[in-house]
Amino acid sequence: MSQQQKQNDIHWLTGQFSDRQKEVSYRHSIESNVRSDARLALILASAIFAMFGITDYNLLGLTQEYYLLLAMRITVVSSCVAIAFIIGKAGGYADKAWLHALPLWIFAIGIILIVPLRPESLSTQVTSIAVAIVAFYLLIPNLLTVAALASAFVSITFLATAMIYAGVTAEGAVRIGLLLAMANIVGYSSLRRLERLQRQQYALLNEERDQNRELLQEIKHRKSLEAQLRMVAERDTLTGVDSRSYFMKRAQALLQRSRLEETPFCLFMIDVDHFKKINDTWGHTQGDVILTKIAEVCQHSLRPTDIIGRFGGEEFVVGLPHTSPNDATAVAERLKQGVEALSLDGEFKDLQLSVTIGVAVATPEDDLDTLITRADNRLYEGKRDGRNQVVTSS
Ligand SMILES: Nc1nc2c(ncn2[C@@H]2O[C@H](COP(=O)(O)OP(=O)(O)OP(=O)(O)O)[C@@H](O)[C@H]2O)c(=O)[nH]1
Numbered sequence: 001m002s003q004q005q006k007q008n009d010i011h012w013l014t015g016q017f018s019d020r021q022k023e024v025s026y027r028h029s030i031e032s033n034v035r036s037d038a039r040l041a042l043i044l045a046s047a048i049f050a051m052f053g054i055t056d057y058n059l060l061g062l063t064q065e066y067y068l069l070l071a072m073r074i075t076v077v078s079s080c081v082a083i084a085f086i087i088g089k090a091g092g093y094a095d096k097a098w099l100h101a102l103p104l105w106i107f108a109i110g111i112i113l114i115v116p117l118r119p120e121s122l123s124t125q126v127t128s129i130a131v132a133i134v135a136f137y138l139l140i141p142n143l144l145t146v147a148a149l150a151s152a153f154v155s156i157t158f159l160a161t162a163m164i165y166a167g168v169t170a171e172g173a174v175r176i177g178l179l180l181a182m183a184n185i186v187g188y189s190s191l192r193r194l195e196r197l198q199r200q201q202y203a204l205l206n207e208e209r210d211q212n213r214e215l216l217q218e219i220k221h222r223k224s225l226e227a228q229l230r231m232v233a234e235r236d237t238l239t240g241v242d243s244r245s246y247f248m249k250r251a252q253a254l255l256q257r258s259r260l261e262e263t264p265f266c267l268f269m270i271d272v273d274h275f276k277k278i279n280d281t282w283g284h285t286q287g288d289v290i291l292t293k294i295a296e297v298c299q300h301s302l303r304p305t306d307i308i309g310r311f312g313g314e315e316f317v318v319g320l321p322h323t324s325p326n327d328a329t330a331v332a333e334r335l336k337q338g339v340e341a342l343s344l345d346g347e348f349k350d351l352q353l354s355v356t357i358g359v360a361v362a363t364p365e366d367d368l369d370t371l372i373t374r375a376d377n378r379l380y381e382g383k384r385d386g387r388n389q390v391v392t393s394s
Helices: 003-007 020-029 031-060 064-090 097-117 119-138 144-165 170-234 244-261 275-282 284-300 325-340 368-384
Strands: 265-272 307-312 315-321 355-361 390-392
Touching: 020 031, 020 170, 031 064, 031 097, 031 119, 064 097, 097 119, 097 144, 119 144, 119 170, 144 170, 170 244, 244 265, 244 307, 244 315, 244 368, 265 284, 265 325, 265 368, 275 284, 284 307, 284 315, 284 325, 315 325, 325 355, 325 390, 355 368, 368 390
Parallel strands: 355 390
Antiparallel strands: 265 315, 265 355, 307 315
16 A cells, blocks of 8 residues: 555544544644534524423423423523534634534433433434434534444433333333434444545545646746756857857848848857967866857847857857948947957966957848858958958948
């Protein structure tokens, strides 16, 4: 049996969860319903019990027995109404089950006290006791164990008092006993079935909730994995700028849009000058650090609407929508100066960084590859003419 099955196990006799914790949490879950149901049932049962005062009067008249019965009924009814009120205010079903059990015992004693005071109405009382037993099980919300004990007490003491005070013979007692046993069996089986069903439903609901919670966690985990995968696909892991493929996708869309809207679009190819020397002098790891710093400077020199990607090695590519050739050249100059002014400390203190930038201005006929090739050609011219410069296509 799994841990879950063990927790959901319901005792065959009591109809309660065998697991104490589970039983407590179940009772907590039905607490507010039990409170209002118990209050209503107690008021109803008290009213019925009080109404039988009329038959007392018809049978006994204003005799001493009648006044005794009246006093008993008033005591039972007032205590049960008071308990109904207390249950309504503070009748926690999980931690104050005894409070819910109390009225059953008060009713049980009250019902038994009727026998010696009204022995001649025994046949009516047998019916009332049978109805009371069923009511203990089904009308007044309670635990099966409590209802069973109170009902058994009523049955046995009724039989005993009937034999003592109403002169019921052994044969008659067996007949009444059988009738009361039947009422007990019907009540017990019905309540046991109800208790089991309610608890099974509660266990199922909890299982469903747990599964939903697990499902939500799985969805969250998958979403975060998706975000990570997207990040890996879209970002260059070293510098944090767009990956080449993602840049191409975005640049393609921006170029197409600029063509439709007839707005200017420019593209830069940026290459770090003499980067091999940096690698050779300080090693690849330090080369990576410098490459990241350059990417940062480039990114900060651009508008949020511009896009930047790593094209490969120490080469970056920038797309500038809504930018005229003059403005693009100015941005490229600013970017170049930014890299030159990059303050490096420690072992790189004397390192003078520079980049060469080739700028291409899109014409209506250009596709992205043509534009990149043109920017690349301008970059090559810049490298050939001494590096550390911006070359714009005419
Ligand atoms: N640290 C580091 N180096 C890289 C990376 N990708 C490419 N490189 C290096 O960048 C250098 C590029 O060298 P070249 O293409 O000869 O160009 P260069 O030395 O920058 O000279 P010019 O571009 O002509 O100014 C090579 O040494 C590559 O190994 C990288 O991700 N990290």
